[in-house]
Amino acid sequence: MYVGFPHMGNAHIGIRGLFKALGILTIDLPPVNRLTVELGAKYSPECSCLPFKTVLGNYIQALEKGADCLIMLGGCGPCRFGYFGNLQEKILRDLGYDFKMIILEPLDWRQTLRQLQETFSPVSWKQLIYASRLAWGKTVAADTIESFSHFYRARQSRPGIITGIYQRGLEKIDKAYDLASLRTIVKEVEGEMKAAVLPFEPEIKIALIGDIYTLIEPYVNYQTDLKLGEKGVQVERSIYSSRWLKENFIPWEKKKKRRKMLRDAKGYLKNMVGGHGLDTIANAVRYSREGFDGIIQILPMTCMPEIVAESILPRVAEDYQIPIMSLAVDEHSSDTGLQTRLEAFIDLIAQRKKDKKDYFLSKVHEAS
């Protein structure tokens, strides 16, 4: 049996690692690309969100390459994600594909295990633990070097050099087969990056917040982090796959996070609204307090939780006097349009900083 699964940024490295270590065969897809989105958009409801379309596109690509089993995570709403697998299964069957669909519901460990046991040859506990640890290690390693790239790219000595190191690091992580070598790779990558930067502090720091899929998958966010980084802007992203896994698969982590988010979003949003709506508000408040110069929310068109957040963000922007921009993306968005908006946003921030400095200097003059 060949397993197909959707891509999301670097998450496939961990997923593939898990299956490989369990002796399960997978279909390896290229990164999300134009074909993925086109295929997905063609067979998805028009008003579904870009993540839905992209995942469906990935499934079609996998099935065409010979997958006969599709794996998806479930969920319990109230955003649409938890129903993706169920509807996509129906759409794909309607298109005439034959396959087995496995939907893993988070926090339902027993059922997850049973589903896997039924479909694949029985694995031993030892094997499962080994595989999960390796997959987890790979996910964390990939996320770690990605966050390094956000930090160092803004300081790089020559365009593209950090991205090159980062990409090579990902390839090594993908091939690694034990935890010790993963640790070495991360160390090496950090060393290489450190050697490739100039000793200056970036002038502008921008935080990226919003829906998880659009934040993590570079194709659908038009590589916003990279674009900003190449312009010398230091970027911090609010979410990584590893953190998401932790917060969704470990009950107490989930509770802890929810409490924290509600606390940070206090005064703006009193309720969970599904997806990452509450997180978006809480993170905006947190980054504003931490002294970031600007915040960009990336959201898929028609995404309900993020639209709730988008409506509230202007309040945060006003209260903390921080520029916040919302970027809604769908399959019709254009790369150049986005580039222009990002540049305008950076200019705005730079201008504001200059104004503030001038104002401050004039005060100093007056005083002396």
Next chain:
Amino acid sequence: MKTKIGIPRALAYYAYYPMWKTFFEELGCEIVLSPETNKEILDLGVKEAVNDACIPIKLFHGHVSSLQGKVDYIFLPRLISMNTERTVTFCPKFLGLPDMIAALDTDLPPLLDMRFDFKKGKKQGFKGFYEIGKQLKHSYWAIKKAFQNALHAQYEYEKLLAQRVTVQEALAYLYEGKELSKPVDYSLKFAVLGYPYAVHDRFLSVDIINQLRKMGVTPLTADMVSSKRLAAQAQKLPKDLFWTFSNQVIRAALYYLDEEKVDGIIHVTAFGCGPDAMVDKLIELEAKARGHVPFISISVDEHTGEAGVQTRLEAFVDMIKLRREQ
């Protein structure tokens, strides 16, 4: 002087107004309803709400704004759950609605942000009502009594709907003293499915109900199927949807497909609606799997014109009539 409570005639109003009205009137308040949706309200809403929001949310903003200056409080329900289905809640935009309104720049009267949460039953549901009653300075017993009567009024309203009275007619009968017209049974029966605020807002849906009647079609809506009958449809789906109104729609679709055979299904959906992207596809696939009931989806937005919808409806009706003759 009586306290004036403003209620926006939008979103959940169509489903739960009798409950709200009774509750506040029992507590001696006066209800001020925003007018029926019109162009002015639409323009207000488009101006106030974020561009990416769906049209019902924009309309809600418009209705709220139109109450400005006319009332002491604006009632802003936060619908969490209206029944005891554990995994079912409302669209995220309902869950964050009061916060969205509170974030607006305009000067609004104080908001009565009330949580409706009946997940664990009536006792829990009462909590939200109690908070509001307390805010308006009423005693526990007065609130309790108003709550009981509110639930009763809601029950009567739903009973009326289950007798095939449309939402607009039921509300007019209950609160404007209009007679109930005798339902005419035309030979064609269509299920007209969609969220109450999409189907029954006569401005938004360009009065689809009456348009169909004029074409000799009996429209049957989702709210006309009793909750018991709807519940019986649930097991036909792999998993419940997460949104109360969406479940109502898809279950009603299954009911009209399997139990009470209709001649056609029309899904009225607001452009840009998130949950409906899923619901619409589900109805389409379920209808297709059964093979005999024609289905169209009519998407409404701020630019929808009566003429456009009418043409599509006529074509749909003609097609079905033709099929019948063959």
